[in-house]
Amino acid sequence: MLFRCPAFIRGNNGPELTAAALAEWAELHGVILDFIQPGKPMQNGCIERFNKTLRTEILDMYLFRILSEVRVLTEDWRAEYNEERRHSSLGDMPPVIYARQKLAGDPHWRWY
Incomplete structure (x- = not known):
């Protein structure tokens, strides 16, 4: 796994995402906080798709009794x-394999 701070969130x-604690952490680590316009989820389509997949495959499929x-x-x-x-968006590779190949082939490529 890769454990780098992102360039931006x-x-x-x-x-x-607007909490003071996150803003302080971001400033301390040189991370830029970038907010989409209110009511425009399409400006953050990748994470919206991820959230839908997580909800469909896990959160809506089970009745959880405890947080663990x-x-x-x-x-x-x-x-x-x-x-x-x-x-499919990564050439039919898992994200970890895709990131390793990108990092190995391009020293300027950054994993966000």
Whole structure:
């Protein structure tokens, strides 16, 4: 797995992204916070699609009794999604394989 700070974080104007703690963390780590226009989720289409997939495949499929159940199932799903599942937008490669190939072939390429 790659553990770098992103160059920027794009999101909506929800309270979890406009909190002072996140703004302080971003400034400390040189991360730019980039907000989409209110009511325009299409400006952040990739994450909206990811959220829909997560909701459809995990959150709407199970009735969770305790938070740890959500954590375990979500982590298993995340690992499969990033390390095993082929993504047509990445040339039918899992994201981890795609990122490794990009980093190996282009020293200026950055994983966001």
